[in-house]
Amino acid sequence: MTEPLISVNDVSKSYGGVHANVDITMSVAKGSITGIIGPNGCGKTTLFNSIVGYHPIDKGSIKFENVEISKLRVGDIARLGMLRTFQQTRIYGKMNCVDNMQISVSHRSSSKSSIFASRRGEIKERAESLLEFVGLYSKRNLISGDLSFGQQKLLEFAMALMNEPKVLLLDEPTAGINPTLINGLIDRLRRANEELGITLCVIEHNMRVIMNLASQIYCLSNGKMLADGTPDELQNDQRVIDAYLGGS
Numbered sequence: 446m447t448e449p450l451i452s453v454n455d456v457s458k459s460y461g462g463v464h465a466n467v468d469i470t471m472s473v474a475k476g477s478i479t480g481i482i483g484p485n486g487c488g489k490t491t492l493f494n495s496i497v498g499y500h501p502i503d504k505g506s507i508k509f510e511n512v513e514i515s516k517l518r519v520g521d522i523a524r525l526g527m528l529r530t531f532q533q534t535r536i537y538g539k540m541n542c543v544d545n546m547q548i549s550v551s552h553r554s555s556s557k558s559s560i561f562a563s564r565r566g567e568i569k570e571r572a573e574s575l576l577e578f579v580g581l582y583s584k585r586n587l588i589s590g591d592l593s594f595g596q597q598k599l600l601e602f603a604m605a606l607m608n609e610p611k612v613l614l615l616d617e618p619t620a621g622i623n624p625t626l627i628n629g630l631i632d633r634l635r636r637a638n639e640e641l642g643i644t645l646c647v648i649e650h651n652m653r654v655i656m657n658l659a660s661q662i663y664c665l666s667n668g669k670m671l672a673d674g675t676p677d678e679l680q681n682d683q684r685v686i687d688a689y690l691g692g693s
Contacts, residue, residue, distance in 0.1 A: 448510075448511050449472035449473055449474055449475070450473050450474065450475040450509065450510060450611065450612055450644050451472060451473040451496065451507075451508070451509055451527075451612065451646065452472045452506070452507070452508040452509075452511075453469055453470060453471045453472065453492070453496065453505070453506075453507050454470050454505055454506045454507075454508075455468050455469070455470055455504065455505040455506070456468070456469045456470075456492070456495060456502050456504070456505030456506070456507060456515075457469070457502065457503045457504045457505055458488075458491055458492075458495055458500070458502050458503055459503055464668050465488045465491040465668050466488045466491050466492055466495065466502075466668050467488075467668045467669045468505075468669065468670075469488075469492060469505070469665075469669070469670055470670060471663050471670065471673065473612065473644060473646050474644075474661070475644055476638070476642065476644055477644055477645075477660055477661060478634070478635075478638050478644075478645045478646075478647065478658055478659045478660055479644075479645070479646045479647070479659055479660070479661050479662070479663070480646075480647050480648075480649060480655040480658065480659030480661070480662040480663070480676075481493075481646065481647065481648045481649075481662070481663050481664075481665065482648075482649065482650075482652070482655060482662060482663070482664050482665070482679075482685075483664055483665035483666055483671070483688070484666065484688065487665040487666050487667060487668065488665050488667075488668040488669075489616075489648045489665055490616060490648065491668075492665070493529060493614050493616055493646075493648065495507065495515075496527070496614065497519060497522055497523075497527060497528075497529050497614060498514065498515075498517050498518055498519040498521070498522045499519060501515070501516070502515050509522070509525055509526075509527055509612075510525070510611075512525075514527075523608070525611075526609075526610050526611030526612065527610060527611065527612050527613075527614070528605050528608055528610040528612075528613055528614070529605075529613070529614035529615070529616065530598075530601050530602060530605055530613070530614070530615050530616060530618065535601065536589045536590075536597055536600055536601055536604070537589065538588070538589055538590030539588065539590060540588070540589060541585070541586050541587060541588055541589065542576055542581055542584055542585045542586070542587060542589050542592075542600055543569065543572050543573065543576070543585050543586065545589050545600060545604060546571075546572030546573075546575065546576065546600075546603060546604055546607055547568055547569060547572055547607075549604035549605075549607045549608065550568060550607050550608060571607065572585075572603075572607065573585060575603045575606050575607060576600075576603055578603065578606070578633070578636070578637075579599040579600070579602055579603045579606075579633050580599060580629060580633070581596060581599055581600060581603065584596065593623070593626075594621050594622065595621075595622035595623050595626040595630070596626075598618060598621075598622060598630070599626075599630065599633070602615075602618070602630075602633065602634075602637075606637065606641070606643070610643060611643070611644060612643065612644040612645070612646065613637070613643055613644070613645055613646075614646045614647075614648075615634070615645060615646070615647045615648065615649075616648045617648055617649060617650060618630060618634065618647065618649065619631075619649065619650075619651050619654050620650065620651075627651070627654065631654060631657070631658060634647075634658065635658070647659060655676075656676040656679075656680065657676075659676065660675065660676075661673065661674070661675065662674065662675070662676055662679050664679060664682075664684075664685045664688070666684075666688040671684055671685065671688055672684050672685050
């Protein structure tokens with residue numbers, strides 16, 4: 446059996462007296478789309494923050510490609526090939542889409558000066574290609590702050606793809622998006638997984654989305670791992686229905 450791309454073992458994280466994550470164990474298989482669900486405040490975003498190095502964990506182990514990363518900084522983990530997006534988009538609202546794409550590669554170890562060097566044309570070409578991939582090519586020269594929220598989420602997704610991640614952690618990718626745009630976003634996520642070979646780990650409240658997108662789903666409740674399995678297994682798990690699905 447192959448080693449998982451991400452392996453989380455007995456991870457706990459508290460803020461003051463609040464136990465945000467308690468003995469969390471999960472794994473993300475290479476090439477998969479893995480989902481994380483659970484009620485608001487159950488610890489999903491805290492888990493993401495722990496995995497990508499935004500804060501130290503209290504105990505446990507987090508491995509990426511079988512290398513312990515729980516003591517590494519965000520930038521070091523990003524350079525290994527793990528990136529995340531946020532519930533609220535993090536784009537440069539006064540810059541156009543192409544410039545957002547180009548500036549997003551500047552933290553990569555191999556491209557600190559590439560924007561100003563001979564690769565500038567190559568980077569712009571890749572930026573425009575990825576904007577076409579997410580359906581924003583016609584808006585490439587528009588100021589990103591003028592895009593709809595859904596289009597800004599697509600832009601942030603494309604910006605992450607600029608860095609050629611091995612794995613992308615997506616926090617509520619469909620939240621706040623016009624329902625007519627959701628199917629297009631789901632299609633782009635699938636294509637990034639299948640055509641670009643990017644492993645995806647997705648926090649999602651929209652049950653229809655995650656049940657159709659992920660092959661393996663983990664359900665958190667009150668900071669603890671409640672259940673895991675295939676979409677069919679979780680939809681028929683009474684614990685999940687009681688904790689989350691039944692209340693939505």
